[in-house]
Amino acid sequence: DGGITQSPKYLFRKEGQNVTLSCEQNLNHDAMYWYRQDPGQGLRLIYYSQIVNDFQKGDIAEGYSVSREKKESFPLTVTSAQKNPTAFYLCASSIERRNSPLHFGNGTRLTVT
């Protein structure tokens, strides 16, 4: 079955440590995205990539970094510079950048203490 796989589902880290969240898709989509979801809030865009070796900052990119070395993979690193990293992180992909629905993974819940 085609889809987006995020791992791990739960992740715990100590404050001051960088952590990388995995996102893999086998939908052959060019565009991939990372969103952050906090309780009672809509999704906020962290980074997006329209094609391999290219990515752009979203609305809340500070304290995060990404890479897009392969079409299938779009890992997100939460750095120690992110002031409030505890959240639910969602990866998504779409066939086209505009006017096409997003396909989401089942998320990674990151807790930093």
Add this chain to the structure above:
Amino acid sequence: GESVGLHLPTLSVQEGDNSIINCAYSNSASDYFIWYKQESGKGPQFIIDIRSNMDKRQGQRVTVLLNKTVKHLSLQIAATQPGDSAVYFCAENRKTSYDKVIFGPGTSLSVIP
């Protein structure tokens, strides 16, 4: 400012009744709208979409209505079932420098058996 908002943050309906979830958007330049369903602990799942050149679109048990005059979007679910219990998000695709997708904060739908 930019916003996609919901009139009701929570909605409870009896099983078998119809549900209506409302959404207001603020930017008349938006040309594509999507409804997502998110179950607890999972990523959002695409339900139905509509482009701005339409005012109604029907799917299986769901209908989306778009009123561009008052910038209002609604999702109607017929014969609501317990499996419909979830948080529902509307999203708009807005034309900006990077084709921004704006998500609303979500409406929690609870179906009473």
